Amino acid sequence: MDEKPTNKSNSMIEFESVTFCYGARKILDNVSVSVPTGKITAIFGGSGTGKTTFLKLVGGQLAPSHGTVKFDGQSIGGMSYKQLYAARRRMGMLYQFGALFTDLSVFENVIFPLREHTDLPEQILRDLAIMKLDAVGLRGARDLMTSELSGGMARRVALARAIALDPELIMYDEPFTGLDPVATAVIANLISKLNDALGLTSVLVTHDLEVSLNIVDYCIFFAAGSVVGQGTPDEIRQSDNPLIKQFINGEIDGPVPLHYPASDYRSDLGLGG
């Protein structure tokens, strides 16, 4: 049923000279980067540096202005509607706040993709959904409505839903934002365990360096729409790149300025100058 290409390259995702613009604003500027298959890769960068755009380009929800985005060797832009949807069945995506369907229960949320894509008997679907919920430790919460979940639980349910179709690639959009330290550790642990247990390729878009560097295999740094550095966590920690150093040490000012570009302060206050 699935159209699975035989081309098994070392890179699950490849960006070849990708530029993406929102109107006149350039979000990604001539980015060429690869995400290795079977590893956890983190995409770091401050707010508005094009990290989420990166994920949307991989999922085919946005199209690059120039360049090519490849998923498992196939160009996303060259796919037909049917091929794109077949490719998306091999991807899972965890949204920043879960994006759970609010009119469905936890169990119904997890079983949703299974119901949509398979003709399996209800009993098997139920067992599969329970297994996915058990994998994230929420088997007992299956009858809750999404409004009854905490932020961390909602993200774990969303994770169970994202792995429901046994994807090959899973993308996490800011998985640690707004979570307490325990929930953060739980999610980080799940990301790491699932990647190994299910043989996934994981892409983690985040600005939470401390937690991420402990679980990822490879890091890519974005700043102002370009890749400014990449390497293993150890290489990143020892990097001399001022942008990366500013990010790691959390310095207020540096290559990434605190202030948004503005006119002269004195003249703005009417003091002449």
Added chain:
Amino acid sequence: MFQRGVVAIGRLTVNGIWKIGAGTAFIGNVIARSKMTFARPRLFINEIYFAGTLSLIIIVVSGLFVGLVLGLQGYETLKRYGSAEAVGTLVALSLVRELGPVVAALLFASRAGSAMTAKIGIMKSSDQLSAMEMMAVDPFQRVITPMFWGGFFSMPLLAAIFSAMGILGGYLITVVVIGVDGGAFWSQMQASVDFQGDILNGIYKSIVFGFAVNAIALFEGFDCLPTAEGVSRAVTRTVVTSALAILALDFVLTAFMFTGA
């Protein structure tokens, strides 16, 4: 100042044209991707419940009160000319030709149309539509199209129920309360209401209104800015645009259907 005015008019015009184009493409998409709705009737039935059944209370109660007022006003006027028995005709014709389709559509836009816009808008702003896309489920086929057809088929039924309740209201006030002859009330109505010319034309109107209101409501939800403010503005636009569209379309349809015959 003058330049700014020209720029504003230009922007409004361009935005308006863009919106008409985007709306037309949206409706084209809805119709083109309707296969799943009819292949999975459960989706469609759920939406008939959401748009139709849940609108019943407001339709039934409003229909009854409109009929009561129409009966009372009609009786008071017709009595002066000694033809109080014709009140049945007046109530029935007013309802099936005009008030039934138009008022039911206005109520539908406020109750179901606004709810549709809010639902799609919130699904969009909380990434639920995007998440569905990434699960390889087309939100058009799974959410938007069933809503459209559910609302589309509910509208004529709601208009018919509105008219029926209105006629019942007219009967209650004139025959039961005031004492107009019941036989004359029904027989005059039966003699003067034409199935083709009055009832069918009323149904055609409600079909057109149903198409317009559902298209506007879903497009506004889909097109809204994904913020709380954006959703609230989209809901307002749905109610206002739908009301204007219903009244304008009613004028055009009436001009074609009931004049020159």
